[in-house]
Amino acid sequence: MISKTFRGGIHPYYGKELAASRETEKLPLPDQFFVSLEQHIGAPVKLLVKKGDEVKAGQLIAEAGGFVSANIHAPTSGKVTSTDPVDHVSGRKVPAVTIKADGNDEWVDLEPVDSPESADPKTLLDAIRRAGVVGMGGASFPTHVKLSPPDDKPIDTLILNGAECEPYLTADHRIMVEKPREVLLGALLEARILGASRLFIGVEDNKPDAIKALEDEVEGLQLPENIKEISVVPLETKYPQGSEKQLIKAITDRNVPVKGLPMDVGVVVSNVATCYAVWDAVYNGRPVIERIVTVTGRGVVEPGNYWVRIGTPVSHLIEAAGGYEDDAAKLIIGGPMMGFAQGTDAVPTMKSTNGVLVQTRDEVQGPDFAPCIRCARCVEVCPMNLPPFLLAAAAEAGRYDVLDQDVLFSCVECGSCAYVCPSRRPLVQFIRMGKAYFRGQKKGK
Amino acid sequence: MKMGERKFIISSSPHIHDGSLTPRIMWGVSLALLPATLVSFYAFGWDAVRVILVSMVSAVVFEAIALMLRNRRPRQAMDGSAALTGLLLGLTLPPGISNAMIMVGTFVAIIVAKQVFGGLGQNPFNPALTGRVFLLIAFPAPMTTWPLPRDLTSQISSLKSFLGLAVERHADVVTGATPLGAVKEHMLKALPHINMGDLFFGLHTPGSIGEISALAILLGGLGLLVARIINWRIPLTIIATVFAVAFLYYLAVPPKVSGMSPVSAAFYMAVFHVFAGGLMIGAFFMATDYVTSPIFPKGQIIFGIGVGLMTIIIRLWGGYPEGVSFAILLMNALVPLIDRYTMPKPFGWVDRRA
Ligand code: SF4
Ligand code: SF4
Numbered sequence: 001m002i003s004k005t006f007r008g009g010i011h012p013y014y015g016k017e018l019a020a021s022r023e024t025e026k027l028p029l030p031d032q033f034f035v036s037l038e039q040h041i042g043a044p045v046k047l048l049v050k051k052g053d054e055v056k057a058g059q060l061i062a063e064a065g066g067f068v069s070a071n072i073h074a075p076t077s078g079k080v081t082s083t084d085p086v087d088h089v090s091g092r093k094v095p096a097v098t099i100k101a102d103g104n105d106e107w108v109d110l111e112p113v114d115s116p117e118s119a120d121p122k123t124l125l126d127a128i129r130r131a132g133v134v135g136m137g138g139a140s141f142p143t144h145v146k147l148s149p150p151d152d153k154p155i156d157t158l159i160l161n162g163a164e165c166e167p168y169l170t171a172d173h174r175i176m177v178e179k180p181r182e183v184l185l186g187a188l189l190e191a192r193i194l195g196a197s198r199l200f201i202g203v204e205d206n207k208p209d210a211i212k213a214l215e216d217e218v219e220g221l222q223l224p225e226n227i228k229e230i231s232v233v234p235l236e237t238k239y240p241q242g243s244e245k246q247l248i249k250a251i252t253d254r255n256v257p258v259k260g261l262p263m264d265v266g267v268v269v270s271n272v273a274t275c276y277a278v279w280d281a282v283y284n285g286r287p288v289i290e291r292i293v294t295v296t297g298r299g300v301v302e303p304g305n306y307w308v309r310i311g312t313p314v315s316h317l318i319e320a321a322g323g324y325e326d327d328a329a330k331l332i333i334g335g336p337m338m339g340f341a342q343g344t345d346a347v348p349t350m351k352s353t354n355g356v357l358v359q360t361r362d363e364v365q366g367p368d369f370a371p372c373i374r375c376a377r378c379v380e381v382c383p384m385n386l387p388p389f390l391l392a393a394a395a396e397a398g399r400y401d402v403l404d405q406d407v408l409f410s411c412v413e414c415g416s417c418a419y420v421c422p423s424r425r426p427l428v429q430f431i432r433m434g435k436a437y438f439r440g441q442k443k444g445k
Numbered sequence: 446m447k448m449g450e451r452k453f454i455i456s457s458s459p460h461i462h463d464g465s466l467t468p469r470i471m472w473g474v475s476l477a478l479l480p481a482t483l484v485s486f487y488a489f490g491w492d493a494v495r496v497i498l499v500s501m502v503s504a505v506v507f508e509a510i511a512l513m514l515r516n517r518r519p520r521q522a523m524d525g526s527a528a529l530t531g532l533l534l535g536l537t538l539p540p541g542i543s544n545a546m547i548m549v550g551t552f553v554a555i556i557v558a559k560q561v562f563g564g565l566g567q568n569p570f571n572p573a574l575t576g577r578v579f580l581l582i583a584f585p586a587p588m589t590t591w592p593l594p595r596d597l598t599s600q601i602s603s604l605k606s607f608l609g610l611a612v613e614r615h616a617d618v619v620t621g622a623t624p625l626g627a628v629k630e631h632m633l634k635a636l637p638h639i640n641m642g643d644l645f646f647g648l649h650t651p652g653s654i655g656e657i658s659a660l661a662i663l664l665g666g667l668g669l670l671v672a673r674i675i676n677w678r679i680p681l682t683i684i685a686t687v688f689a690v691a692f693l694y695y696l697a698v699p700p701k702v703s704g705m706s707p708v709s710a711a712f713y714m715a716v717f718h719v720f721a722g723g724l725m726i727g728a729f730f731m732a733t734d735y736v737t738s739p740i741f742p743k744g745q746i747i748f749g750i751g752v753g754l755m756t757i758i759i760r761l762w763g764g765y766p767e768g769v770s771f772a773i774l775l776m777n778a779l780v781p782l783i784d785r786y787t788m789p790k791p792f793g794w795v796d797r798r799a
Contacts, residue, residue, distance in 0.1 A: 007792075339458055341454065341457075370521075373467055373470075374738075377465070384792045410792065419461065421465075422467045424462065428458060
């Protein structure tokens with residue numbers, strides 16, 4: 001079988017063997033949770049609890065502040081001890097609910113949807129919205145919004161993103177191996193809501209066990225009548241295969257236009273962990289308060305995968321993974337290509353936290369960089385066909401006047417360019433600077 | 446250490462790198478020039494050692510001085526780029542050139558062509574070629590005095606001069622015309638005898654110390670291709686263009702080669718142009734210089750064809766027997782323009798006029 005792919009990209013050391021075969025374990029609950037109130041893209045949430053309140057697991061503690069927003073629920077039962085800001089992945093401090101767990105883990109009554117296979121799309125969407133499901137692959141876009149495209153954008157194809165091209169991370173891999181049925185049932189619900197007739201599950205070919213597990217499930221699946229085509233599509237193991245536009249190109253050969261969205265070409269892409277959350281929300285009425293997180297890297301003693309309640313401090317996760325190695329030097333939320341380096345492990349997990357990576361001192365590169373020698377490596381690997389060296393140089397020099405915004409904002413910040421630059425130039429950082437400049441300008445107007 | 450108290454390094458993503466490093470690339474290119482350098486040592490003996498040593502060392506020294514004047518760390522001079530420029534310049538010089546002239550060449554290459562423009566990555570013209578062309582114009586006679594390789598008298602005198610013993614330098618050197626020079630002179634008359642094997646292996650033809658052996662350059666060039674330091678676009682288009690134009694030219698103006706049909710004579714001459722002079726070193730090592738060649742794939746092809754065309758035009762119709770250096774420098778000047786018009790469109794680009 002030939003695996004599909006896109007133009008450009010890189011083949012970094014994947015490091016998946018550290019955790020790929022480690023079955024997901026339930027992480028013991030910590031004493032304290034820090035539930036961030038900034039866990040999605042869109043309008044801020046409205047806080048519903050205050051200091052001193054008792055909460056139960058699954059209880060709504062912050063309500064969506066609009067259509068493009070997402071509910072947030074308590075991860076366990078206990079007492080709200082503070083609503084002061086805490087550390088956030090972004091490095092800022094943002095509003096959060098601190099909950100002291102009472103250890104009983106008592107749940108609110110859950111309301112699953114009756115006979116989900118025949119329930120109407122509105123009911124399904126509402127269940128998804130209530131559960132606070134967002135894109136779990138890292139984008140954090142509210143799922144009920146993604147599943148409600150405008151009428152003039154008919155969707156014929158739903159793509160499940162199981163590429164997991166980020167090196168080291170295995171959370172999506174594990175959910176496909178361990179919960180293939182739930183993932184597919186969730187996907188069928190999404191397809192029905194969208195009215196899509198084709199369902200593709202894209203998986204990089206370095207995960208043959210996931211491909212097999214999904215194919216076996218697809219076989220035994222009772223297909224609703226809207227689905228005319230369903231298949232698991234092996235993809236070449238190449239970064240950033242899981243980037244939305246590259247995935248769509250590889251599987252459907254459609255080009256999402258610059259500034260456009262997948263729905264402009266009749267496609268919606270949904271991460272496999274998101275599908276699982278959709279299944280959980282509809283079949284069990286369970287809100288998103290738990291997800292799989294990979295704890296990995298040479299800097300932790302025992303890499304593995306864990307079912308983690310949202311709001312668990314990263315330090316607690318590290319402890320479960322046997323603690324730090326002595327030479328641990330860098331803590332990253334997410335993967336090594338697009339993840340965020342953290343100053344402290346007090347930072348809590350969120351709905352989009354798919355991994356925690358700890359690098360050792362010798363894996364960390366210094367801040368020194370040299371001038372661009374025009375070697376063209378960045379041009380060769382850019383999946384968006386951009387000239388990264390030029391964008392970065394213009395931003396570095398403050399020459400925003402020569403930057404074409406459509407080109408600049410085409411950059412998906414995948415990091416491929418910086419990964420191959422022999423002068424070690426922080427290309428993505430410069431490009432982000434350029435984007436920030438134009439965003440600031442827009443706001444200023 | 447207590448959990449939650451540990452401090453970590455913060456930096457922007459990505460957090461991994463493929464390990465490539467600019468100095469390593471530069472030294473890698475120098476390494477690829479080792480076969481040509483060794484052939485030059487073998488063919489011209491101590492003179493070649495002297496030329497290359499003086500050229501490389503003075504280039505690095507000039508670079509360090511310039512960096513200091515620009516308030517940069519002089520250690521950067523060891524990043525391999527200045528040494529490479531020195532090596533490339535040295536390899537394109539005739540073996541009898543004096544140390545002072547070499548240093549004038551490296552001064553022009555490093556200071557005028559590179560550092561004045563802002564140093565590594567900023568120079569529009571290939572530094573080594575700029576240095577060489579300057580010497581060619583400033584000192585035409587010594588730059589075109591070509592001792593025969595493996596000539597014993599010159600070997601001994603060059604050893605003496607290397608050791609500082611010789612007073613009268615090169616008075617007794619046997620010189621010859623380069624094959625290209627000979628062809629130029631005899632263009633429309635009977636062709637002098639050229640042994641293609643000599644040209645390829647480079648042991649019996651006069652020429653710049655590093656250009657005499659096409660084989661040695663080819664070996665290094667292949668190494669660069671395999672190591673993915675360069676790609677095929679520029680060298681292949683240059684060689685193909687030179688070959689094609691030369692072939693057509695000699696079909697139209699058949700050279701008189703005894704015992705050959707016009708077609709095979711034209712073919713013979715086209716092959717000759719590919720192996721002769723600085724074409725090989727130019728195609729693989731000079732025109733592929735990252736800083737002074739186009740960065741986008743289409744541009745690299747346009748550039749290669751341009752260099753090939755200019756080279757063969759100068760060789761066939763111009764006033765000089767050799768045209769590679771001029772051709773590359775001329776095309777260097779067009780790089781910004783080529784880059785502008787060959788920039789690829791972003792993925793999913795929609796024509797804004799539509
Ligand atoms: S990879 Fe780095 S050195 Fe090479 S062209 Fe891009 S920015 Fe310049
Ligand atoms: S320019 Fe942007 S999209 Fe292109 S490789 Fe760099 S980070 Fe990725």
